[in-house]
Amino acid sequence: MNRPGPTPEARDAARAAAHWLTLLESADAAFDTAALQRWRDSSLHHEAAWQKALRLRQRFAAVPASVGMATLDRPAMARRAVLKRALGVAALVPTAWLLGRELPLDVWRADLHTATGEQRRWSLADGSALQLNTDSAVNLDLATRRLILLRGEMALKVVGDAPLSIQSPYGLISVSRGEACLRLSEHECRVSVLSGAAQVQPLRGPLLGLEPGQQVDFQATGAGSVRRFDMLQLGWRDGVLTAQDQPLGDFLRDLARYRPGVLRWDEALESLRVTGSFRLENTDRILALLSASLPMDVHLRTRYWVTLTLRKNSA
Structure with missing residues (x-):
């Protein structure tokens, strides 16, 4: 019997967990552990994906002894560079494996x-x-x-x-x-x-x-x-996403298909209405235009992690 394919929620959670794992392994001083915990707590899918990512990191995290020994006789700067590259590979292997498990293989092999x-x-x-x-x-x-x-x-x-x-x-x-x-x-x-x-x-x-x-x-x-x-529904053929008095939540769900990474928003934004035609070549600009016309603030942690909130004291 074939194993049932992953649900959309599981696939989204796998992508987000892979992104969090990459941020964690990058040793970025701005890494927000509280934000990671909030993401984990917000969904059982999130927590399951994160636990899977941690297990994979443990499986692949060991740096080969030959790589470690080869760095010992190098200057300090060179040692750090080599180890950083090695740890980067160790992080990317489980990340790629995780995504490969959650995304169908036939998609990767498509003509x-x-x-x-x-x-x-x-x-x-x-x-x-x-x-x-x-x-x-x-x-x-x-x-x-x-x-x-x-x-x-x-x-x-x-x-x-x-x-x-x-x-x-x-x-x-x-x-x-x-x-x-x-x-x-x-x-x-x-x-x-x-x-x-x-x-x-x-x-x-x-x-x-x-x-x-x-x-x-x-x-x-x-x-x-x-x-x-x-016919405006099919504007993507010309690189355009069009909304005609559309609930903002529906528009954002469609927009998220065109953005790598994670796009999240407050539930309070769901019922706002949006009208307009937006060029898909720059989704950051679309978010900026929405923020200029709606009581919405855009918070960019990275290009791949964006949160939208209802603007405080909005009328």
Whole structure:
């Protein structure tokens, strides 16, 4: 039997634990142990991930004797430099191993993939165009005109008369001479048709046809109701994140997909409303713009650890 994959909470906790471990091993004088403890106390997932990180550090922390002996006859500055590099490797090994355990191996081995915050475009052999959004992965099987969406979000523009198929964990999507976007989440896949036509075949349930301007979410057991969608939802294809009177919490959850590291915010910020179009090429600037227009303060511990709070004495 296959081992169930990690939940989104476990993956997020693993990333954060790896980041905390790296900060701890860097011997940064500004390291905030109280902040680490608050993070651990805030969730059972956090504490479990941290305990796993500590066990891994103990497993990999021993510096080989040959490395230690080689530093003894060096000047003090050289000894510190060598030992720092050795300890850095000792820290990175468990960090990489931890992330590798929590993130699916097939994502790392995918034919095409993007990093967090990255969007990329490719031209396929038949002239069709593929674009991947942040933190996404796709395998290619062009001999059978099939793509396999492993993670994240993609846009596909199909040319010619032969349809292209996209395999997802929940079923098969076929796109004919047109453009469609797919977004894969933990429990479902969303298909949005911009032009042409698409067919959705869940693992169980009837075949469903979609026309331009239509969108549907489907799971292995079948599809939900077909609905119209706002084209602004797909602004990521042009590097833009757009909100129209959107709850700030929802906007921040979407923005966090484009930022490496940890983005946290006070619950009091959830219900604030945001409207605007924001360029994804600089998410730090997006946070600054939000802070300028909303009663929100941005606290940057590092580029990869940001906390948002409700501004005190705000009206």
